[in-house]
Amino acid sequence: MPQHLLTNFITYIAGQRLFDPSQRILLAVSGGVDSVVMAHLFKQAGFSAGIAHCNFQLRGEESLRDEQFVQQLAATLDIPLYTTRFDTTAYTQRHNVSIQVAARELRYQWLEEVRQREGYSHLATAHHMQDSVETALMNFCKGTGIAGLHGILPKQERIIRPLLFADKDILVAYAALHQINFVEDSSNITDKYTRNFFRHQIIPRMQEVFPAAVKNMDNSIQRMREAEILYQESVARHRKRLLFKKDNTWMIPVLKLQQTVPLQTVAWELLKDFGCSVAQLQQVLQLLHSESGRYVETGTHRIIRNRAWLLITPVEQADAPIHVIDSPSENVRYDNGQLHFREQERGQAAIPTAAELAWLDAARVSFPLILRKWKQGDYFYPLGMPKKKKVSRFLIDQKLSLPEKEKVWVLESAKRIIWIVGMRIDDRVKITSGTKNILAIALKNRD
Amino acid sequence: MPQHLLTNFITYIAGQRLFDPSQRILLAVSGGVDSVVMAHLFKQAGFSAGIAHCNFQLRGEESLRDEQFVQQLAATLDIPLYTTRFDTTAYTQRHNVSIQVAARELRYQWLEEVRQREGYSHLATAHHMQDSVETALMNFCKGTGIAGLHGILPKQERIIRPLLFADKDILVAYAALHQINFVEDSSNITDKYTRNFFRHQIIPRMQEVFPAAVKNMDNSIQRMREAEILYQESVARHRKRLLFKKDNTWMIPVLKLQQTVPLQTVAWELLKDFGCSVAQLQQVLQLLHSESGRYVETGTHRIIRNRAWLLITPVEQADAPIHVIDSPSENVRYDNGQLHFREQERGQAAIPTAAELAWLDAARVSFPLILRKWKQGDYFYPLGMPKKKKVSRFLIDQKLSLPEKEKVWVLESAKRIIWIVGMRIDDRVKITSGTKNILAIALKNRD
Numbered sequence: 001m002p003q004h005l006l007t008n009f010i011t012y013i014a015g016q017r018l019f020d021p022s023q024r025i026l027l028a029v030s031g032g033v034d035s036v037v038m039a040h041l042f043k044q045a046g047f048s049a050g051i052a053h054c055n056f057q058l059r060g061e062e063s064l065r066d067e068q069f070v071q072q073l074a075a076t077l078d079i080p081l082y083t084t085r086f087d088t089t090a091y092t093q094r095h096n097v098s099i100q101v102a103a104r105e106l107r108y109q110w111l112e113e114v115r116q117r118e119g120y121s122h123l124a125t126a127h128h129m130q131d132s133v134e135t136a137l138m139n140f141c142k143g144t145g146i147a148g149l150h151g152i153l154p155k156q157e158r159i160i161r162p163l164l165f166a167d168k169d170i171l172v173a174y175a176a177l178h179q180i181n182f183v184e185d186s187s188n189i190t191d192k193y194t195r196n197f198f199r200h201q202i203i204p205r206m207q208e209v210f211p212a213a214v215k216n217m218d219n220s221i222q223r224m225r226e227a228e229i230l231y232q233e234s235v236a237r238h239r240k241r242l243l244f245k246k247d248n249t250w251m252i253p254v255l256k257l258q259q260t261v262p263l264q265t266v267a268w269e270l271l272k273d274f275g276c277s278v279a280q281l282q283q284v285l286q287l288l289h290s291e292s293g294r295y296v297e298t299g300t301h302r303i304i305r306n307r308a309w310l311l312i313t314p315v316e317q318a319d320a321p322i323h324v325i326d327s328p329s330e331n332v333r334y335d336n337g338q339l340h341f342r343e344q345e346r347g348q349a350a351i352p353t354a355a356e357l358a359w360l361d362a363a364r365v366s367f368p369l370i371l372r373k374w375k376q377g378d379y380f381y382p383l384g385m386p387k388k389k390k391v392s393r394f395l396i397d398q399k400l401s402l403p404e405k406e407k408v409w410v411l412e413s414a415k416r417i418i419w420i421v422g423m424r425i426d427d428r429v430k431i432t433s434g435t436k437n438i439l440a441i442a443l444k445n446r447d
Numbered sequence: 448m449p450q451h452l453l454t455n456f457i458t459y460i461a462g463q464r465l466f467d468p469s470q471r472i473l474l475a476v477s478g479g480v481d482s483v484v485m486a487h488l489f490k491q492a493g494f495s496a497g498i499a500h501c502n503f504q505l506r507g508e509e510s511l512r513d514e515q516f517v518q519q520l521a522a523t524l525d526i527p528l529y530t531t532r533f534d535t536t537a538y539t540q541r542h543n544v545s546i547q548v549a550a551r552e553l554r555y556q557w558l559e560e561v562r563q564r565e566g567y568s569h570l571a572t573a574h575h576m577q578d579s580v581e582t583a584l585m586n587f588c589k590g591t592g593i594a595g596l597h598g599i600l601p602k603q604e605r606i607i608r609p610l611l612f613a614d615k616d617i618l619v620a621y622a623a624l625h626q627i628n629f630v631e632d633s634s635n636i637t638d639k640y641t642r643n644f645f646r647h648q649i650i651p652r653m654q655e656v657f658p659a660a661v662k663n664m665d666n667s668i669q670r671m672r673e674a675e676i677l678y679q680e681s682v683a684r685h686r687k688r689l690l691f692k693k694d695n696t697w698m699i700p701v702l703k704l705q706q707t708v709p710l711q712t713v714a715w716e717l718l719k720d721f722g723c724s725v726a727q728l729q730q731v732l733q734l735l736h737s738e739s740g741r742y743v744e745t746g747t748h749r750i751i752r753n754r755a756w757l758l759i760t761p762v763e764q765a766d767a768p769i770h771v772i773d774s775p776s777e778n779v780r781y782d783n784g785q786l787h788f789r790e791q792e793r794g795q796a797a798i799p800t801a802a803e804l805a806w807l808d809a810a811r812v813s814f815p816l817i818l819r820k821w822k823q824g825d826y827f828y829p830l831g832m833p834k835k836k837k838v839s840r841f842l843i844d845q846k847l848s849l850p851e852k853e854k855v856w857v858l859e860s861a862k863r864i865i866w867i868v869g870m871r872i873d874d875r876v877k878i879t880s881g882t883k884n885i886l887a888i889a890l891k892n893r894d
Contacts, residue, residue, distance in 0.1 A: 140587065141653050143663035146674040149596070194656050202652050206588050209641050216590035226709035227593040227678050230685075234677035262673035 002173040005166065009041045012165040016154045019122050024048045025160070026082075026120035028111055029073070031066040031183040034126035036073060037171045038163055040180055042124075043077045049124075050080040052114050054107050056088045058099070069183050082114045101397045109384025112427075115158065123386060127152050127161045130168040133217040134198045136224075145265075146228050151221040157387040167214060235269045243270055250274070250312040257310070258288050274312050275300035275376040284310075299376035323371040328439060332371060336407060336421070337445040339371065346435050356444075358411075358419045360429040362437035370412040371421070378410065380417040381427040391420065398423065411441070449620040452613065456488045459612040463601045466569050471495040472607070473529075473567035475558055476520070478513040481573035483520060483629040484618045485610055489571075490524045496571075497527040499561050501554050503535045505546070516630050529561045541802075548844045556831025559874075562605065570833060574599050574608045577615040580664040581645045583671075592712070593675050598668040604834045614661060682716045690717055697721070697759040704757070705735050721759050722747035722823040731757075746823035770818040775886060779818060783854060783868070784892040786818065791885050798878055803891075805858075805866045807876040809884035817859040818868070825857065827864040828874040838867065845870065858888070 012018075019025060027042060029035040029051045042049040053070040055063050067083060074081035092102045115123050132151035139148035154164050163171070175182060206213040238260065244251045252270065260266050268281055275298035276284060283296045287305040295304040297315065304311045323332050328341040343362055351359050378391040395405050411419040418429045422443045431438065459465075466472060474489060476482040476498045489496040500517040502510050514530060521528035539549045562570050579598035586595035601611050610618070622629060653660040685707065691698045699717065707713050715728055722745035723731060730743045734752040742751040744762065751758045770779050775788040790809055798806050825838040842852050858866040865876045869890045878885060 137587070140584070140667050141657045141660045141663055143659075143666035143670075145667075145670045146593070148667070197652075197656050202649060205644075205649050205652065209644050210588045213588045216588055219590035220587050220592075220595070223590075223592045223712065226712035227674070229709045230678045230681035230712065231674050233681040233684075237680075238677075262676045265670065265673035265677065 002170055002177045005037075005170055005174045006041060006044050008165060009162065010045050012154075013162050018155055018160040018162055021047060023121035024050065024119065026050050026052055026111065026115045026118070026123050028107070028123060028125050029053050029070055030126075031069045031073070032126075033175050033182040034128055034163065034168070034171055036180060036182040037175055038124065038126040039073060039077060039079065040178070041162075043079065050082065050114075050118060050120060051077075052082045052111055053084075054103075054110060055083065055085040056103050056106070057085055058088055058103075066183050069181075080118075082118070084110050086110075096399050097397060098399075105382075105385075105397075108386060109382075112158070112384055112386040115386070122158055122160045124160050124162055126163050128163045128166050128168050128171060129218045130199070130203075130214055132164055132221060133214050134195055134203070136221050137203070137217065138194060138198055146224060146231050149221065149224040150228055151218070151224075153225075159386060235266070238266045239270060242266070248313065252310040252312070254288055254305070254308050254310060271303070273377070274298055274303065276303070277376075321372070325367065325369040325371060327367055334371060334409065336409060337443055339411075339421070340442045340444060342440045342442075344438050344440060346431070346438055351431055355424075356422050356442065358421075358425050358441040358443075359431055360418060360425060360439045360441070361431050361435040362439040363435070364429045365413045365418060365439050367413075369418075371409060372412065373406075374408050374410045374420070378417060380410075380420065380424075383425050383427050383430055385427060391417070394420065394424070449617055449624045452484075452617055452621045453488060453491050455612060456609065457492050459601075460609050465602055465607040465609055468494060470568035471497065471566065473497050473499055473558065473562045473565070473570050475554070475570060475572050476500050476517055477573075478516045478520070478630040479573075480622050480629040481575055481610065481615070481618055483627060484622055485571065485573040486520060486524060486526065487625070487627055488609075490526065497529065497561075497565060497567060498524075499529045499558055500531075501550075501557060502530065502532040503550050503553070504532055505535055505550075513630050516628075527565075529565070531557050533557075543846050544844060545846075552829075552832070552844075555833055556829075559605070559833035560831055562833070569605055569607045571607050571609055573610050575610045575613050575615050575618060576665045577646070577650075577661055579611055579668060580661050581642055581650070583668050584650070584664065585641060585645055593671060593678050596668065596671040597675055598665070598671075606833060682713065685713045686717060689713070695760060699757040699759070701735055701752070701755050701757060718745075718750070720824075721745055721750065723750070724823075768819070772814065772816040772818060774814055781818060781856065783856060784890055786858075786868070787889045787891060789887045789889075791887060793878070793882050793885055802871075803869050803889065805872045805888040806878055807865060807872060807886045807888070808878050808882040809886040810882070811876045812860045812865060812886050814860070816865075818856060819859065820853075821855050821857045821867070825864060827857075827867065827871075830872050830874050830877055832874060838864070841867065841871070 025042065025047060027035065027039055027049050029039055030053070039049070039051055051070065051074045053067060055067045057063050067085075070083070071081060086103075086106045088099065088102050088106060091097075091106060092099055095102065095105075097105070111123050114120075136149050136151040142148075152161060152164060154161050174180070203213065210216060242252050242257055242260065257263070257267065263285070264281070267285060268276075268278075271281060271284055276296075277298070280296055280298055284303050287294055287296060287303065287310060290305050292305055292307050295302050297303075299315075301312050301314055304313070321335075323334055325332055325339075325341070328343050330341065332339045374391045374395075376392060379388045380391060380394075381388050382394060391408075391410065395408060400408070408423070409421045410417045411421055413429070416426065416428065418426045419441065472489065472494060474482065474486055474496050476486055478500070486496070486498055498517065498521045500514060502514045504510050514532075517530070518528060533550075533553045535546065535549050535553060538544075538553060539546055542549065542552075544552070558570050561567075583596050583598040589595075599608060599611060601608050621627070650660065657663060689699050689704055689707065704710070704714065710732070711728070714732060715723075715725075718728060718731055723743075724745070727743055727745055731750055734741055734743065734750065734757060737752050739752055739754050742749050744750075746762075748759050748761055751760070768782075770781055772779055772786075772788070775790050777788065779786045821838045821842075823839060826835045827838060827841075828835050829841060838855075838857065842855060847855070855870070856868045857864045858868055860876070863873065863875065865873045866888065
């Protein structure tokens with residue numbers, strides 16, 4: 001019932017503890033029906049909100065029309081508005097990424113910037129039940145474990161999705177009931193072909209035989225989220241039972257692991273933290289039946305059969321060259337070229353955008369720095385992104401080839417990655433209005 | 448690769464421990480490609496097998512053609528053959544069930560009879576990966592927990608599915624490679640419209656975007672089976688932590704349950720064993736916030752809020768009338784009529800098929816008998832079925848209306864149901880070739 005949407009909306013936010021009514025929320029509004037209804041609901045509920053709109057300038061007049069529409073919406077609802085325009089096409093070329101990746105990165109970087117700068121506690125997106133169901137169903141088709149079936153989550157770090165409880169049809173009906181205008185949803189540009197295919201070709205066919213298919217699948221998803229909690233409880237117990245640490249080495253008793261049921265899943269949960277890939281898992285399980293001395297090497301660790309134990313040790317530093325930089329007065333020569341360091345006052349200079357220059361807030365960087373190759377398990381907060389990201393994932397999105405990936409180095413300070421060298425700095429060390437001194441690093445390629 | 452099908456088949460049977468190579472397996476063979484390839488694989492592997500074929504006589508000449516085809520197959524493979532013909536249409540009318548239910552019941556009853564009589568250890572059906580994936584996907588669309596996503600299981604009591612590892616396409620390719628003939632699969636008559644819709648309309652569309660969708664979904668299913676084991680481990684721990692028994696009463700501490708995460712799923716797993724339905728679960732959870740004395744009554748138990756505890760007690764016997772029958776010389780008058788008991792020698796008389804007459808093996812029935820209404824949680828082994836069935840499920844398949852269901856009584860011996868009165872006897876007390884004396888029970892309706 002669209003009449004109950006507002007009540008259900010408030011109830012959902014409270015039940016899922018998405019935010020406290022005293023907090024200010026930044027709403028990502030494209031102008032499509034979902035995000036426009038979300039803005040109206042925030043207003044109706046009396047929550048304090050601002051609207052942020054990105055113009056990707058990909059559809060000419062239409063992009064402009066959407067921007068103007070959202071301006072009018074903000075004025076009507078009397079809510080602060082933040083807009084920006086991106087040269088999305090230039091970004092795809094500069095970073096060699098697809099339109100989808102470009103739009104997503106630009107959008108989240110900017111939204112997070114606005115959120116922090118303007119003091120909003122969370123960023124709200126208008127994902128609804130249908131979106132979540134599509135995600136779970138696509139994951140099921142791609143092959144997934146229990147985590148892949150929990151759909152889109154209501155809350156992840158600073159992002160909240162307060163419309164996940166609502167069926168798309170209800171949102172449309174609510175807009176009709178209250179004569180709310182909207183534009184054709186432009187958010188689809190960040191969607192993939194596959195999602196639209198599921199949305200328009202597959203799910204409607206499911207609804208022919210199960211009219212409540214979307215609601216039912218959402219129900220399955222809810223139950224899967226709860227099942228996942230119980231699953232993780234058991235995994236934690238198996239980890240405690242099977243994994244022991246001694247100095248720098250982790251140890252797993254062979255016999256105990258052999259007898260563990262279910263072996264595949266428990267072994268995977270234990271070993272993935274040590275850089276083990278899905279393919280390598282089977283090699284490691286073969287160690288359970290091999291003689292002493294055999295080993296498997298992951299990106300980060302060596303897993304060695306040693307009598308009754310599997311020993312897991314970090315790959316020796318000799319294998320993975322590391323440069324220690326003790327002070328900004330050093331320049332460093334390494335495989336890919338040289339790094340030059342310089343400290344300077346903030347001043348009025350514009351922050352350079354060139355990828356080979358990193359300007360960091362000197363107060364947030366502490367020496368010594370470590371320069372090393374990236375490895376599986378590494379993560380960082382890409383500049384402007386609201387949540388952490390695996391470096392492996394970041395490199396995929398950057399469309400690097402395998403040989404290119406192997407040449408990627410990272411710079412660490414106090415065990416945190418501060419720069420994917422030549423590509424992207426970490427958000428936590430970026431220059432802000434409070435920055436006094438800058439650590440400027442320049443990558444000069446080997447001549 | 449169809450070339451590797453035989454190896455994969457033998458490996459799968461060994462890996463899943465479906466049966467021991469020394470055991471004899473009865474194969475359910477319709478004549479369709481799946482079951483015919485299964486028969487060939489058993490022969491090629493050198494396993495000892497027999498073929499059983501049911502002619503449902505639903506498609507005239509075509510049914511006869513299939514029967515003859517399977518006769519020829521058995522002769523070619525030099526494997527024992529058992530065939531039967533059913534008057535399926537008459538069965539649907541007599542038992543007021545659908546063609547699908549009739550065919551399934553007749554089939555499994557007869558197959559189990561043959562299996563027992565001829566001394567086969569297991570019954571093998573030719574379900575393959577595609578069947579399993581369809582089942583899981585349909586369950587996801589209907590709304591399900593983790594158990595609904597494990598697909599068709601490789602082994603359930605006496606039934607095994609040794610082709611679950613195989614994609615349908617591989618079976619077809621194997622038949623082509625080895626020039627194996629088959630008839631159009633008639634097993635579809637036991638399939639529902641919905642399954643065929645998923646098979647022909649939905650999954651092929653998924654394969655347009657994910658060509659490996661079936662294999663991928665099967666992979667998801669495998670992982671879900673393992674995840675389910677870990678899930679059940681956690682459920683068992685919560686049960687131990689939350690459920691205490693004192694005399695005839697189970698007790699759950701309110702505060703501990705309130706604080707349990709995830710509440711819905713854990714509460715459901717604890718309470719479903721006490722006859723609690725999905726709808727009642729929410730009522731029970733409301734008891735966590737109610738005053739003492741409030742209660743919810745399930746089909747079998749009363750769940751009472753009593754200060755810091757939920758108390759779970761069986762519904763008082765006074766509420767549910769029970770008749771105790773001490774010897775076969777008694778006749779019993781009850782709500783629905785009278786039961787007359789008589790003991791007699793086996794003799795040559797044909798076993799009556801009328802639903803109001805139950806002829807049981809007297810040696811397998813021990814007095815006193817209990818006559819009572821059926822209740823949630825009851826189960827029995829319907830005559831001729833290879834596995835136990837919930838009475839609730841049986842009554843649904845019999846298409847009884849709610850008022851009709853409420854009038855169903857069962858007869859118990861030594862805490863086992865031996866007769867759903869006026870409907871179906873239990874397989875474990877049926878007359879066999881070893882029966883010496885018969886306990887004949889007749890239901891006479893109230894005049």
